Amino acid sequence: MKLALMTWPEVEAYLECSKGIILPVGSTEQHGPMGLIGTDALCASEIAEAAADMAGAIVAPTIAYAPAPFNTGFPGTVSISEQTFLALVADICDGLSAQGFETVYVLNAHGANLAPLRDLSERFHPCGIHIRSWWDFEPVNTLRRSLYGSWEGLHATPSEVAITQARFRVVEPGAAAVPPRQLNPDEIAERAGDRHGSAEDHRREFPDGRVGAHSALARPEDGERLLNLAAMLVAEDYREILGEP
Amino acid sequence: MKLALMTWPEVEAYLECSKGIILPVGSTEQHGPMGLIGTDALCASEIAEAAADMAGAIVAPTIAYAPAPFNTGFPGTVSISEQTFLALVADICDGLSAQGFETVYVLNAHGANLAPLRDLSERFHPCGIHIRSWWDFEPVNTLRRSLYGSWEGLHATPSEVAITQARFRVVEPGAAAVPPRQLNPDEIAERAGDRHGSAEDHRREFPDGRVGAHSALARPEDGERLLNLAAMLVAEDYREILGEP
């Protein structure tokens, strides 16, 4: 159930039964030569909606703009400041709380959102804010590994590309058929913290935007499976947090 | 063409031919007992996409959250501060400008956005910002009047309800089958400036959220026609601003 498609009397009736809501958060940035600019926002939206259908929850409109300064060397990336991002999420949570929502389940799909989101959840809020990324669930990562092994990489991963293929659009690989440079374990450890250099350095180091990820391995069927599995685990987690049976 | 569904090489190719982009802006607020919470964001998105198809333009992700303090007395309304809204639009415009977009055509669907948006367009920006609401075009208003006469009203209007019916969902009127109190000309003049009292006053005065608008007259076929007409006029206007043939 999308909040955007409900009437106010329907929201009123919902709030008599449940005080929870899911808020998807993504980004608008390059995802390599065959990944979509909206990959993160689309993944967050689709997983959130599927999970909400399973758990009987409402989904708020997706936050599609986020900080992504390191990717601005690639056309189409739209990066906003951490400060604006933080103000926006905080205002939305306050607005939801003012309506009686007591639990905001933030479903994130963009690594660079995590630092500001954690910052947010540590401040005082009248409602509980729970932050999860869709890769926080171990069975999801097991499936990602079993599908793509070390070619999953860190950015423009075949898994996220596959999820968007399942629901939106399959782009022909073209030049992306050539595997990217594979990252070594040190690089992976270093970058996993989502620390990035300047936009120029980033593009120099990863000229087509893929970071150790072989996007061309993605298949829509894989995406459907990843999406369903992630949604199921999000739904379980959400229901547990809300104390619903 | 939605930016979210393009790859970065596709955006790069587009920027070689055109420097324009359309940015839809809506709200997340009550629209009466049979109108959808997302009415404004949905109208802005749909008209923008249809216009972009006609004009060969790109559409950026919709801004769905906006200031709507006077409507917070109704469940489901999520209002953010004018300051946050302004920071978000400014950051997005700066981000688009940094990518080489020279013209941002803001397509608005929520009256209360106009004051902050005008504020924004008056400041210095490296790119040109053009602000239009979908009711800025006279043929659209002629059609609204010919369809609903004075029952169009000011909020939860049959026209905006009809547009969402055409593309998303038709809600049974229920209690909304009873016409709302009709506004007199003085009230219309006074409120047309989008000045509103407190949330409590607003709900007291308009108990079910409709402001002089008889939403139950809406029909999906009307919405399809309104949407197509508005899109055609937006496309013309956009092409004229960009100096395209």
Added chain:
Amino acid sequence: MKLALMTWPEVEAYLECSKGIILPVGSTEQHGPMGLIGTDALCASEIAEAAADMAGAIVAPTIAYAPAPFNTGFPGTVSISEQTFLALVADICDGLSAQGFETVYVLNAHGANLAPLRDLSERFHPCGIHIRSWWDFEPVNTLRRSLYGSWEGLHATPSEVAITQARFRVVEPGAAAVPPRQLNPDEIAERAGDRHGSAEDHRREFPDGRVGAHSALARPEDGERLLNLAAMLVAEDYREILGEP
């Protein structure tokens, strides 16, 4: 993934990763004046397929014919003997086992199948047979109660009607708009064991086929929610049995 829609090399590849399969079992019998003859087979099939998508499992073709002697007083009911039913399920399980499937997860939707199925699982089989009905999961029953209270009843229940409405067909209630006789707790206890009298007695006692169930309360949206919830719980249970993460 339906077995019927796979090729043999695809089944071979699947068996290298997993040894489990889901086998839906229903019936072909009356479900009151607005419920479908295939209600049980349709519910079993749909829940099994949704669960299989979540768990990455295969679904075998549904067993649609089953024993239902007590309902043969109503046109359209096709009842087979317990002996034939048992032989069929046993042959299928043996056939699956011969192909290397080690776990057959029988998803049942017809109460009268339980006695013969239990009989089957107690005999020696080279593969493990796990029998579940879709109402074996407590959260599903909580949702059924919260939707329909005591009007859920025992046969042609609004829950099963709602699931078929969500995916197949909505029949106008007609005479079923009138509530059936409500069962008292003693009757419920007595009948819950799926013990039934003769076809004649059954029709005399429940002239339109509903057993304490007010089918007309069913709504497709409820069905979608019940189906998703049941599928999620079946997927979890299946993965736990198979020892998958």
Added chain:
Amino acid sequence: MKLALMTWPEVEAYLECSKGIILPVGSTEQHGPMGLIGTDALCASEIAEAAADMAGAIVAPTIAYAPAPFNTGFPGTVSISEQTFLALVADICDGLSAQGFETVYVLNAHGANLAPLRDLSERFHPCGIHIRSWWDFEPVNTLRRSLYGSWEGLHATPSEVAITQARFRVVEPGAAAVPPRQLNPDEIAERAGDRHGSAEDHRREFPDGRVGAHSALARPEDGERLLNLAAMLVAEDYREILGEP
């Protein structure tokens, strides 16, 4: 009209006008590297439903499991014993007869079902049982020959593959692009009687499951045409048997 999607009062009304029903019978067995496991059940179901729409008849749920011992050397084949198969069909015919159906038109799509089905029709039954395979109609075979000539072969034929392509799924040929060994007339005559050796012999002789059939020639458009033609002829035949105009 599928029996599974009717209510009992609808079946009652039907029986006042007509006493006939169509019962599709298939199998669950390998159909070569690009044919579907469910090919026979899917062909029987689709032709039966299209014919029923033309003739105004009811279709009973498809019997998807059947004897196919010679194909058990290929993953995914599920073979049941002739005895169980016979008991199942007999019970269903008796069940239909008990409801007042006087003519059961069995539409078969699996050669190995013919011996047990003939056995059945020779015994005493209160209702008339008429057994047809979809290739019993000469115009269908003319079309098969005109489309595929001698490459039609005997198992995993391009015709049956084409029918499933038209309605369910098109599998890329892969290795099946290479033609199979072509059968000589003696082999065809010998095998046409559906006599088969052991599963091991069968797989040794036909290593990828195709028996003289070049499945890769199948095209969905051909399938649509075959399906429509077969359905038309079945509908004619059914109406003639029932003595309907």
Added chain:
Amino acid sequence: MKLALMTWPEVEAYLECSKGIILPVGSTEQHGPMGLIGTDALCASEIAEAAADMAGAIVAPTIAYAPAPFNTGFPGTVSISEQTFLALVADICDGLSAQGFETVYVLNAHGANLAPLRDLSERFHPCGIHIRSWWDFEPVNTLRRSLYGSWEGLHATPSEVAITQARFRVVEPGAAAVPPRQLNPDEIAERAGDRHGSAEDHRREFPDGRVGAHSALARPEDGERLLNLAAMLVAEDYREILGEP
């Protein structure tokens, strides 16, 4: 197969196997308050295409304009002269004949076309012209009678309305819920010859355009059945004329 959607090499290949083509002929005239202006053209097109799919034939573009002078008292009727109609059909048949088509099967759906069409078929033509109306087949009329009895009437019949409902649009009956004046046998005999008075007389006598036909009895399911039956009989008839098996 629609001629309009084929390429010329595809037509060339077709002509090597078959020399037949189906030409649907309708009208553009009122069909009562809930029947569509295009009823006849739509019925002819749909039945022709379904029959062509069964018989493997080509369908030429539909002739939608025809003589209907008696109906010009109702808005939307577009009547052309018999002379123009005749010239058009003759030119098309000559054009088809010049391409090598030897049999033109005219499928008619408008009574007033019959006189000029018969006129045409009696002249010399290099190709054979066979004229059929979809109600020329006895089983179709049996079904019409069994569905609507004497309420079938002569114009805006529930049967033709039902066929357009099945494929195009269902109009709410509104005032057409009230039955029309029922014709007596003498009137039926007199009018069956498609002899009509002036437009003014016709409208005076049948003020809402229905001629003894209770259009509001139409249901899309009936239309689907009528369409399938008529198509099957047309396909049979066409194949017989062409001497195809």
Added chain:
Amino acid sequence: MKLALMTWPEVEAYLECSKGIILPVGSTEQHGPMGLIGTDALCASEIAEAAADMAGAIVAPTIAYAPAPFNTGFPGTVSISEQTFLALVADICDGLSAQGFETVYVLNAHGANLAPLRDLSERFHPCGIHIRSWWDFEPVNTLRRSLYGSWEGLHATPSEVAITQARFRVVEPGAAAVPPRQLNPDEIAERAGDRHGSAEDHRREFPDGRVGAHSALARPEDGERLLNLAAMLVAEDYREILGEP
């Protein structure tokens, strides 16, 4: 809004608000080895319907048969005489005029129709006849040139092929992948007047039917864009002619 899908009371209501109607005119003739026989009729219909949706207009049934004698050397072309074509259009315009339509906007898609159509518009008519071809609008031609440059050619152009690809069918290029002989400026000037030699000469000179047009460059996405742009310009033009705002 298609006239064929309206009822007469709906046409009556329309005529109270507007007196205009759009009449699409095409042809039935070869369009090269990968273009459809119905290309012109399909382009005219689709552009007319999209424009009508934007302008709130009615579309009359398409005239699909037209004079095309020079193309009769290619299978599938059906050519009628200029005289019959003229009589048909004149009768239809008179018929529309008799119903109260005052403006008939003829949307043409076949060059050879222009001479007879101009002839028609010069005669006396009670209604105004306005003739446009979809390539009469400069922005459309700018887009055609920008997409295909000089490969657009004169017949079976990638633009018209692309429009039919967007809505109907994509044919594999096959032999059409080889570019046709490119026309020199003199030839273009000479032929642009739609003067053609005999059918034999025409086929000898352009053996596969393409006239300087490289159809294989067509893409459905281009067609969608061409269609939308042409429709927008037709809608504008139509509204201006009718004096609607």
